[in-house]
């Protein structure tokens with residue numbers, strides 16, 4: 358057992374900077390041990406923890422030594438508490454999708470496209486169980502009707518051919534948003550039986566692996582059964598065909614993740630094609646920015662640009678980690694070149710504090726106020742591209758680093774990101790500082806930003 362586990366831990370240590378300490382671990386407490394070891398490393402380097410910080414439940418993190426930036430070190434220390442806050446306020450489908458993806462990027466990068474290790478997908482052999490994500494996903498699906506789910510089925514990929522369209526969670530009229538929870542549900546389908554076999558995990562009420570895999574197949578069928586345009590673009594809304602830039606993060610990365618984990622080139626190709634179609638529909642080729650929605654709110658909403666870029670990073674990383682990278686070389690290159698122009702348009706518009714306006718290019722009113730959530734999304738995606746395609750974006754790094762400092766400076770002493778747009782769009786997708794708005798996705802995306810910069814190592 359130990360002999361088999363050690364090489365994997367060494368691989369993990371290489372792939373997972375936040376867990377860069379390999380220990381021989383043998384039981385259910387191994388995840389906590391790993392986390393504690395990582396935390397010890399942080400504490401040795403950084404003994405001062407502000408006394409007003411409330412106790413958090415997520416493990417401490419260690420930082421990439423190559424990143425020469427004090428605010429990065431500060432973010433490393435506060436991120437567990439930041440993500441605890443995110444967990445506290447996350448409710449809606451897309452918020453759950455973002456939160457679970459981010460928790461994986463921070464604590465289980467080997468299960469995300471960015472650090473994917475096929476060996477980690479063998480759940481019985483993997484020492485770093487994604488317990489928090491399995492727990493959150495199981496709770497999000499606690500009202501799901503599992504009647505009709507198959508008994509134990511070893512081949513989960515076949516369950517993806519379901520013909521019973523049904524979203525994982527209520528999308529409140531959105532077709533795309535519930536799909537964002539798909540990767541976490543697919544991971545839950547891979548780990549639920551393993552977690553149920555262990556005692557003392559603090560996770561209860563789990564269905565079987567096959568039941569979750571079946572639910573993911575139903576989610577995939579729901580996407581395919583929804584409205585499409587003539588050229589095959591999947592709609593972001595359920596009742597009629599609509600394009601929203603948010604969809605870039607909700608739909609293509611789900612397809613890409615299924616493709617990566619089942620070695621399915623069709624799904625990887627569909628992911629990239631969907632992203633490219635969305636991009637073709639929403640990009641303003643003069644401004645090199647994405648419109649928010651195709652028929653109303655047609656301005657360059659910053660968070661939507663962040664969703665498009667962050668989604669593409671996940672799709673391109675999945676393709677790069679798959680055996681099919683050569684097959685998709687040209688389409689992937691075209692998408693990356695488009696994204697590089699969008700990064701330039703966005704990062705060239707940062708203000709003196711490093712932040713970008715809620716609607717890029719707006720000059721007055723609430724649209725011109727800077728938005729911490731959108732800036733976080735854009736800069737997080739930027740550091741991913743710095744690894745995926747340094748040739749296209751490396752010249753923008755000084756601006757991205759300034760934007761990194763800008764958003765970290767907007768985190769208050771209670772670990773909430775401030776000056777954020779209202780993601781519900783109650784009075785428009787703008788800031789409402791008087792209401793003390795908290796943004797579930799902004800809060801989560803700080804984790805995506807940290808994970809991306811940590812992986813970039815600079």
Ligand SMILES: *[C@@H]1O[C@H](CO)[C@@H](O)[C@H](O)[C@H]1NC(C)=O
Nearest residue numbers: 358361362479480481482483
């Ligand atoms: C998964 O890991 C277990 C335990 O190390 C091993 O027995 C099994 O052969 C592995 N399965 C695959 C498909 O590699």
Ligand SMILES: *[C@@H]1O[C@H](CO)[C@@H](O)[C@H](O)[C@H]1NC(C)=O
Nearest residue numbers: 488489492493496558559560
């Ligand atoms: C699982 O979620 C429940 C409810 O939020 C929480 O009480 C419990 O601590 C969580 N367990 C883990 C391991 O995250």
Ligand SMILES: *[C@@H]1O[C@H](CO)[C@@H](O)[C@H](O)[C@H]1NC(C)=O
Nearest residue numbers: 384385552553554555556557
């Ligand atoms: C979990 O508890 C059951 C029942 O007490 C026991 O039979 C089993 O061996 C335990 N499993 C582990 C992995 O400790």
Ligand SMILES: *[C@@H]1O[C@H](CO)[C@@H](O)[C@H](O)[C@H]1NC(C)=O
Nearest residue numbers: 514517518577621622623624
């Ligand atoms: C790939 O996935 C699609 C969609 O689920 C499925 O129809 C197809 O059979 C899969 N291909 C392979 C080779 O598994």
Ligand SMILES: *[C@@H]1O[C@H](CO)[C@@H](O)[C@H](O)[C@H]1NC(C)=O
Nearest residue numbers: 586587588590634637638639
């Ligand atoms: C695909 O269809 C959408 C919706 O009609 C349209 O906006 C977009 O330009 C089309 N893209 C391509 C590449 O045909």
